[in-house]
Amino acid sequence: MLRISTVAVALLGGAAAGAASPCGALKAVGLGDRLISPNDTGYDTEVNSWWAKNSRQKADCFVLPRTSNEVAAALTTLVNASDVSNIAVRSGGHSSTGSSSTVNGVTIDLSHLNSTSYNAETNIASIGPGGKWEYVYAELIKYGITVTGGRDGDVGVGGFLLGGGNSYYSGRMGFGCDSVVNFEVVLADGTIINANQTANSDLWQALKGGSNNFGIVTRFDLEAVPAPDLLRDTRFLSFNYSYAMIDAVVGFADSDQSIADDAFFTFFSHNTEVSPDIFAAGVHVNTQGITNNTTPFDEAKALPAFYNVTKVENIADAASESKTQSGTWNYGLTLTFNNDKRIAQRCVELHTELVESLNALMAPEAYFTEMFLQPLPSYRWAFGRQNGGNVLGLDNLQNNALLYTAGVGVIADDAPVEEAHALLKAMAAKVVDFAKSVQGEMDFIYLNYADVDQDPLGTYGASNIQLMKNVAAKYDPTGVFQTRIPGGYKISQL
């Protein structure tokens, strides 16, 4: 292992011994000017910088390191502090499960580790975890390149890449994690190592889908791809045309790689700011900027849209224009099932029932819903293995699939958010029942879209679960990432 900072960290950790509290210990090791504490003017701004209201948790203090060595110092100081408290790790703060924040301890906020650089000789982009995709892209397009990153510009680099990463480029490159050739990682003992195909390759694989179970990633090195301006066509149609959208997404999921540069997803939404009625939406992107490719979306494009924007633009602008409203009480969940039109149609019916139930619970303008269907054509399953392996457990699948995500955002603070969340879960349970009834259910739960009580790691398959357990035991033998950093999905729970 490459030990860059162990000595410095040991010295700093020693200085912290006996300090009164974890926040006091951080001050004692010289990180005082990296702290935001409850009496500081920036404290509320920091708390409110998480995307979803339910993740805006008031830590005892926030520590915002600026280098990997400072991350190591912060982590070891907190682990060794005399008063034990929880630790949370945050990159973009976009998770709505509270996995990157804590109310009972200290949050390590990686927002300042947000640099982006590109090495043209190796074609590798090096990206800090705290970057947000719109700014990452804006930097990379100066070199004419991009990476397999997020579509919503406000999503953070760290959580996205550690949970998989579904991207406009996934048809060519697979999940975002499959483009990562090297992770720089701070381990629980403060050691800073690299994980790649030749060094710590077991950790490299485990981090591709295994989330925050092994260490804090302080840099991602990704293979870059050329970034011509892309075509983005967004359409909102009357609910009456829902089945045309389903035909489109089912067609994309059944497609072969001849249209791998064409990405598509559909969603169904209640949002009174857009329409008084539930509407059906389709978003089609061609990553090469080709405007006249024949795709399964063409029939829906021929239908009347009450909103349509078709643009050829760079990916930074596309990401910047694709942000979902922040500051709501937000709940989301996910499923995966066979690419079966009947299941997709049932999802649309059940979403309508959900909206009816929510309307009985609160004013229509007090909330919005989004129910997404995204195509997963079977050729995508091979990318993980081709790139050295991930732990998502998809390598041996044969079938075309649909990735289902449903969410509700409650705007009003006094609205019954827990009841809304319960209705969402009840709807998903009915989707599962229907998928089973037509033999269309699939195990995979995509971590980045999972609800707090879903079990994504448990769906990765026995060998990947064992690999993650082995990696956690090897690189974090005292279980810091299992017990002291409880947010997120923990391999020790399986």
Ligand SMILES: Cc1cc2nc3c(=O)[nH]c(=O)nc-3n(C[C@H](O)[C@H](O)[C@H](O)COP(=O)(O)OP(=O)(O)OC[C@H]3O[C@@H](n4cnc5c(N)ncnc54)[C@H](O)[C@@H]3O)c2cc1C
């Ligand atoms: C509106 C919206 C749009 C989205 N769009 C997409 C999309 O297009 N494609 C897609 O795949 N997903 C998408 N997502 C899901 C998104 O990828 C996840 O929410 C992801 O976790 C966000 O990353 P983050 O860094 O902002 O998260 P954070 O909330 O900061 O972190 C999420 C989890 O990752 C851990 N973590 C973060 N950084 C590190 C690190 N450096 N080291 C160790 N652990 C870390 C945290 O501890 C936490 O458990 C979207 C979500 C929303 C709400």
